[in-house]
Amino acid sequence: MSSPERNRTTPLKKKNRHTHTASLPEFWFTKDPKSHPLKNAVLKMRLHALSNSASASETEPESESDSQARPPQRLSSAARSCPDFTARLSDELLMNIFSKLQNSQLVSNTLVCKRWCRLNGKLVRSVKILDWDFIESGRVIFRFPNLIDVDIVQACVKSCRNSGILLSNKLVSVHLDSARVSGRGFLKKGDFLDPQVIDRGVRALAEGCGNLRRVVLINVSEEGLNYVAEECETLQEMELHNCDDFALKGVSGCKNLQILRLIGCVDGFYESLISDIGLTILAQGCRRLVKLELVGCEGSYDGIKAIGQCCFMLEELTLCDHRMEGGWLAALSYCGNLKTLKLQSFKSIDASPGPDEHLGSCPTLEELHLKKGQLRDKQGARALFLVCQAVRELVFEDCWGLDDSTFAATSICRSIRFLSLEGCSLLTTEGLESIILSWKHLTRLRVVSCNNIKDSDITPELATLFSVLKELKWRPDSRSLLASGLAGTGVGQNGGRSFRL
Missing domain, CATH: 1.20.1280 (Monooxygenase)
Structure with a gap:
C-alpha cells in the first residue's frame, strides 16, 4: 500500500473513534450527571403513573367550584423527584x-x-418503659401491639430525670436528687407511684397486650396482679419488686407461671416483707414453677417446705441476701426434683441447722453455686454440704472464710465432676489437694485468683491428676510457672483435653 493511501486511512480511524454512537447500556450507565435524560424520563413516567392512579381512586369527581376554592397543593422538589416506590409493597x-x-x-x-x-x-417484642405517661395514655399499646416482654419498674419511681446522679445495681437503676437522699435509704415510700395508679396502668397493659410472656412490676397490689392473671394466660415469667405477702395472692392466679423472681428487702431501696405466709400462698397457686429466686426475703422451714411439697416441677432455687431463720436447710429435702441450688450475697447459711439426722438430702441435686457469701460459720457450711452431698458441680466465687477446714467439709460430696474456685484467697494448695485427690469422678477443674494456691506447692500426685483431667484452667495468681513446672507430665498433650493458663 502506498504512502498516500496510509495517510487516508489514518484520519478515517480517528473519525470513527470520536463519532461512535453510544449504545443503550453505555447511555444508561454513564457517570456524567448531565447525560441521564433516559433516567429522568423513566422517573417522570413513574411519577405520572402514580399521580394518575391516585386521581383514579377518587370516588366522586371534584366540582369546578371546589377545585377553584381549594388552594393548589404543591409538592416539594424532593417529593416530586423521589416518589415512594415502597407504597406498592x-x-x-x-x-x-x-x-x-x-x-x-x-x-x-x-x-x-x-x-x-x-x-x-x-x-418490637420487648420494651423497658421509663415514662409512666406512655402507659396511661395508651401509646405503648398503640405503638407496640405485639409486646411479649414489658418492664415498668423505672416508670413507677418518681425520680429526677435531669439529675446527674444515677444510682444503679443489678436490681434497679434510678436518678437521684441530692436534696432528697436521707440517712435511711435512697428511696422512700413516697418516691413510688400509688398502688392504685400502678394497678390502672397494669390493667390497661394486660388488656392491650394479652400475649405477654414476661413482666417486671413494682409496688403493685393484689388487684393489679389479678388483672395480669386473667388477661395474660400465656404469662410464663414474672419479676416482682417491693411487694408484700398478700399481693402474692394475685400471682397464685397465674397458672402457667414457670419462672418467678421476688425482690423483697433491698438495703437502701425497698423495705417490703415476704415471709412464710407469702411463700405458702405462692406455693399453693403456682404449682408449675420451674425456677424460683428469692431476693431479700424472710422465711423459715415452713415456707421452704411448702414450696417443695407443692411445686413438684421446681428445678432451680436461688436465695440472694436471704433472711431465713435457723433450720431452713432441712426443708430442702422436700424439693424432690431440685437440680440447681444457688446461694448469693449471704451473711450466713443457717444459724441453727439442727442435728444431722434431721437434715435429709436432695438426691437429684446436680449443681451448687456459692457466690459472694460468708462461710465463716463452719457448722452451717457443713450442714449445707451434707444436704447437697449428691451434687456433681460445685462452684465457689468470692466466698469469704473458705479456708482449708471449711473446704474439707466438701469431702462428703463423692460425685463431684466439676470444681470451680474463684477469689478464695484463704484456701491453700495443700487443702485443695487433700480433697480433690479423693474425688474419683473429677474431670474438670477451674482455679482463678486464689492467691494462697502456689505452683511451687504442686506435688507429683496433683500433677498426675492434672494430666488426666479433660479440662483445666489454672490461674491462681498469675500466668506463672505451671507450664514449665509440669513439663513431661503430659498435661495438655492428649487430644480432646483443654489446658489453659
Whole structure:
C-alpha cells in the first residue's frame, strides 16, 4: 500500500473513534450527571403513573367550584423527584424485610415515615418503659401491639430525670436528687407511684397486650396482679419488686407461671416483707414453677417446705441476701426434683441447722453455686454440704472464710465432676489437694485468683491428676510457672483435653 493511501486511512480511524454512537447500556450507565435524560424520563413516567392512579381512586369527581376554592397543593422538589416506590409493597412483605435487619437499623427506620414507624413497632417484642405517661395514655399499646416482654419498674419511681446522679445495681437503676437522699435509704415510700395508679396502668397493659410472656412490676397490689392473671394466660415469667405477702395472692392466679423472681428487702431501696405466709400462698397457686429466686426475703422451714411439697416441677432455687431463720436447710429435702441450688450475697447459711439426722438430702441435686457469701460459720457450711452431698458441680466465687477446714467439709460430696474456685484467697494448695485427690469422678477443674494456691506447692500426685483431667484452667495468681513446672507430665498433650493458663 502506498504512502498516500496510509495517510487516508489514518484520519478515517480517528473519525470513527470520536463519532461512535453510544449504545443503550453505555447511555444508561454513564457517570456524567448531565447525560441521564433516559433516567429522568423513566422517573417522570413513574411519577405520572402514580399521580394518575391516585386521581383514579377518587370516588366522586371534584366540582369546578371546589377545585377553584381549594388552594393548589404543591409538592416539594424532593417529593416530586423521589416518589415512594415502597407504597406498592404490602405490609407483610415490608415486615418480612424489616425482620431481617439488626435492631440498630430498626430505630432509624421508624424515622422514614408513619407507615414504616407503625410496621417497625409491630416487630418490637420487648420494651423497658421509663415514662409512666406512655402507659396511661395508651401509646405503648398503640405503638407496640405485639409486646411479649414489658418492664415498668423505672416508670413507677418518681425520680429526677435531669439529675446527674444515677444510682444503679443489678436490681434497679434510678436518678437521684441530692436534696432528697436521707440517712435511711435512697428511696422512700413516697418516691413510688400509688398502688392504685400502678394497678390502672397494669390493667390497661394486660388488656392491650394479652400475649405477654414476661413482666417486671413494682409496688403493685393484689388487684393489679389479678388483672395480669386473667388477661395474660400465656404469662410464663414474672419479676416482682417491693411487694408484700398478700399481693402474692394475685400471682397464685397465674397458672402457667414457670419462672418467678421476688425482690423483697433491698438495703437502701425497698423495705417490703415476704415471709412464710407469702411463700405458702405462692406455693399453693403456682404449682408449675420451674425456677424460683428469692431476693431479700424472710422465711423459715415452713415456707421452704411448702414450696417443695407443692411445686413438684421446681428445678432451680436461688436465695440472694436471704433472711431465713435457723433450720431452713432441712426443708430442702422436700424439693424432690431440685437440680440447681444457688446461694448469693449471704451473711450466713443457717444459724441453727439442727442435728444431722434431721437434715435429709436432695438426691437429684446436680449443681451448687456459692457466690459472694460468708462461710465463716463452719457448722452451717457443713450442714449445707451434707444436704447437697449428691451434687456433681460445685462452684465457689468470692466466698469469704473458705479456708482449708471449711473446704474439707466438701469431702462428703463423692460425685463431684466439676470444681470451680474463684477469689478464695484463704484456701491453700495443700487443702485443695487433700480433697480433690479423693474425688474419683473429677474431670474438670477451674482455679482463678486464689492467691494462697502456689505452683511451687504442686506435688507429683496433683500433677498426675492434672494430666488426666479433660479440662483445666489454672490461674491462681498469675500466668506463672505451671507450664514449665509440669513439663513431661503430659498435661495438655492428649487430644480432646483443654489446658489453659
